Amino acid sequence: MDTVNKDKKERKVDFNLIADSGVADYSDGDIIVIDKLGVKPINENIKLDMILMVFCTKGRMQCDINEKTYMANAGDVIICLPNSYLSNYLISPDFESHIIGLSYSASQRKISLTSDALDIFSYVAQNPIVHLDAERQVLMSKYYSMISHKINNPHGLFHKEIMHGIFECAFYELCALISPHIQYEFGGGNIKQANLIFKKFIDELSKNEGRMRSVKFYAERLCITPKYLSFISKSVSQKTALYWVHDYTMKAIVRYLKYSNMSIKEISEKLEFPNLSFFGKFTKGHLGVSPTEFRKRQSIKKEGQ
Template sequence: MKKTAVHYQGIIKPEEDNPLAVMVFSEQDFSKRIVVGEVYKATYFAVLIITKGSMIVKHNLREFWVKENSLFFIMPSTVYEFSDISQDFKVQGCVFSIDYLSQTGVVLSTPSVVEVMTGAYQPYYAINVEETKLLLNLYEVLKKALAEEQAVAFIGELKKYSFLSLFYHSASIYARYNVSYKVKLNRREELTIGFLRLLSKHYKEERSVQFYADQLFVTPKHLTQMLKEGTGRTTGSFIDRAVIVGAKLLLKDRSLNIAQVAQELNFTDQFTFAKYFKKHTGITPSQFRADH
């Protein structure tokens, strides 16, 4: 697969001046906004329906090969890296905020909805052709509703219920596929998922393997062994990867100086941080910032 090379400022999102908005997008919008190899932190929810081609994407450090006839969920406050996108890649989807969900009356306290919206298990699901067709039909209905003039009778209701239909059908697929996914989890998989959840929450302040092992009630050696068997990577490599991804995101924020980035990541000083960053990337934080 050949990598694309386009400029992008952030994950696809509704209009800046309308946080309650919902919007639809296609591969043209996607390709304009995604740079292969860049790291992004989502601020909105999105549902992606992949209809052709494939992409390789890391979600909280776990890598997924997303292929034709599949569903992919983007979750707020989650880190993504798109490492490969095929030239024939085609995708349709919608993006929305937590405020929009609340406005439509989705009950976020419902356990099943919370599970879907927090990405409790995995974000990627291979679906069958019939499910793909259904979701695409619902996407088209929503797209048409969003394009209607405000003067159309019941336009608010048309937009709302078109969105909810696509949302709940996607959530239903998520829940149904996760029934079997939960049952299949073995101890190694449980430890891996538990570790990655902890890492996404604590990587800024904790870089010790001992900390994560203690939280999971296992020894550091056992945790590393389980991760190595399941992913081919060590606990330390996951931790380093999370810190570097977080560092790159913070370095892109020009309101923070490098000393503040180091402090945010719990380094003793910016020199220690710079040494760590260069060890794992080959360049200094200043060089990274200058290039981005």
């Protein structure tokens, strides 16, 4: 790897210093964009006075952040918060990256310091490398492509606002990726946010008592997207959100077929299926037999006991 930083002098690096160095492809007073790292390297140990996100697209980078050594590979994002100390950074000869920075003053204006945001910042301070899966690598590349397009086509109304909007979308995508790994206090012990969301999902399923609902319905109840709910469910339980929706509905169907005197039509209506035909197909798809046949077999079993 090529050594980029050798000196042990300390230097405060803020938005204005990088903007004045001439390495930026874009700067508007709040956001700065650099397409290549190391064009004019800063040869001191540095203290950041801004938020810096480095999306590694090729090669690898090693860096000490707050006296701890980290390695970032292609597909990783390095997030450095204000007051972070960086030193001893090395890059491989083929290293390529996209860098986006947010000034300290802009970060205070734009990022609402909710409890969730504070938890995420606390996590990032200890875990500055975010590993992106293939899907999110593509997504981050698309965000950067939009930023690059706007840099190359700077004319038009609301140019700065559009740039800020794209940055904020990319930033919150990373926050969404980070949030399931955060530890929370719950019930006297530590629990990951993913587990907490999954528990709330199961609670909603229980309260709904098996009524036919979509994954979207539960996602809206939890104020998250259906895709994120499915991701959480798969991460925690190794089963999809749709599996659990169907599982709770089928448990209710079996319970009513076995222990109630309701007709098939009444069960279908109670569980709010759109029609009796769909209820029959749904039940047969899970039990292998029609609701009528299932109930008949249960009666035979009782008589044989």
